[in-house]
Structures are given as C-alpha cells and as structure tokens.
Amino acid sequence: MKYLLNTERLSLWPCQNEDLNSLHKLWTDANVRRFLWDDRQISCEEAQSFIETSTANFTNYGYGIWLFSENQNDLMIAGFAGLLNSSQEPPSLIFGTRPSLWGRGYAKEAARAILDYAFDVLDLECVIADVDEPNKASIKVLEALGMTRTRRALVNGRPLLYYEIHPHRHI
Template sequence: MKPLIDTERLLLREITLQDTDVMFQLHSNPDVQKYTGEPPIDSIEEMEQAIQTRINDYKKYGYGRWATFLKDGMHFIGWAGLAYLPEFDKIDLGYRFLPKYWGKGYATEASHAILAYGFNNLLLKQIIAIALKENKASIRVMEKVGMKFDKFAPYEEGGEDVVWYQLQKNNL
C-alpha cells in the first residue's frame, strides 16, 4: 500500500487487517496504554474490530490513524494520525508507538507531517490534541509542533481533567 505521508525517517499509510498482529502487540502493551485512558486490548478479535473501525473512518472522513514505519527496513513502530471526535465535533492528532521507539523524535516528526497534511491536503481549519496531565512526553510533542494550550477539561463527563491543545491553520 502506498504511503500517505513520507518524512525524513518515517512512512505513514492506512492501517489494514494485515497489521493485526503488530497492532495487537502495540495495544496489548500496558506501558503503551498507560497514558491513553484505555485498557490494554485482550484479544486478536478485539484488535480486528478496532482496525475495522479505523478502515471505516478512512472511508467516512478521508483520514484516520495511520500505521507508522521506519523507512530503513520498514519496521512498524506504531501509529500516528488524525481522528474525528464526533462528541466534540473536533479533529484530534494522536500517536502511539512501541516503547523501544520512544524518545527518538518520531512522534514530533510524524506530528509535524500530519499537521501539514491536515491543513494543506485536507484543508482543515483546526486540529486539537488531548493528553492526560501525567503524560509529559506527549504534551512536550504538542508544544514542539506549535500547538497551544487550550484548557484543562474532562474528556468524559464526570472524568478527571485532561490537557487540551489546539492549532489553527492560520497560526502556522
């Protein structure tokens, strides 16, 4: 499958059911899931359903979370991309990588490219990002790519406050 986004070190493409095993490895890892607000996935079937949701998002919205690979050797490192959040009518930037790829600048590199793709190719006006307050690494990525702090507010009614960042196209 042809990559949608190509950076200096990364290739991003749509996630397919052929990615089930590597996606399960990612989403079943408690360290990866620690700051997501989601429990680790327990089964391949659950992962297949989650991937099917992503495939449906590509068809419905024209974007989604994209499988992310290192160019050298095409090693799967995780995913990064956009997701429409209907409960807020907002488009969210997100990323999730296997721990051995943390701290190498991949989230920042992917996020820069995704923001450019969202504003220039998809003609989006605003992109948000949300993180748990404890997820300092993710918050740092948001700041490095130029996103601005928006607010502390719960993601779900009655939930703990999370950190909301945003970037407007005209603020690039």
C-alpha cells in the first residue's frame, strides 16, 4: 500500500473504507469527540464521508488521514494523524489517540512522522493547526513539535488557538 509510514513504535497507513467501524468508534468516544467534533456525536455516514475525502486527498495531494497502531502486527487502531486539505490555507495537522493510550507520546510521534513526510517528501512550505484552548494535551504536542502559536480567536463561542510550522522550524 502506498503512503505507509513507520516510526520507532508506530505503523501508519491511510484510512480506508474498511476502517470505518473502528474509526467511527474512536471518533465517537466521549473523550475524543470532546475536542475533535466540539463534543458532537457524528454519524457513521459523516465518518464515511471523512474517509472518502481523505482517500481523494491522497490521490490529489499525496496526503490525508493516516491511522496508526502500536506495531505492524497490531490491527487495533491506536489513533489517527494527518493533514486536512484547504483551498484557502496550508494543510492543517490533525491527530488523536485512543484514550486508553494517552500519555505514551503516540500523538506526538505520529504527528512528527506526518510533518517529516509533509516537509521531506511533499516539500510543503507550511503546515498549520488549530486547537481548542482548553485542550492542554494537544497544545503540548503542537509546541513539542516546534509549532508556533500565531493567534487566538473565538469560533462558535469556543476559544481556538492557531499554530503553524515551516520546514526550517521543524524539529
């Protein structure tokens, strides 16, 4: 399969239609959806649409959403990381880990693999990210990756922080 990435502890692969049930279960976990979907319970159809968009983005741009597991033999999804396409802005970094695996550094490790790929393979000039201000764990990951906070804004009544990183700042 094209677009496979590996780190010291993780195997990453592009999300596919066959991952729908596992991914929907992860995305609807109360602890994950709190910041990912603004605490909204997404439908299976919405998750399917997200996977289809990611698949199209891999074809058109060379990036999308990767899923990751703790090793190549473990088929259980430990989390996700990837880049969301926008016609108006640089790609946006997104990541999340199954709550039972929080605190192990997997989100940072997967996100670093995505940034390495974005800058070293795709030769992107910038990657951005936004995070809910109360999401201290994700803020810590973004800052550990070398991302710089650029602004703060209220979006739909929620305080968001915006970050960016360029290849020369990439750690």
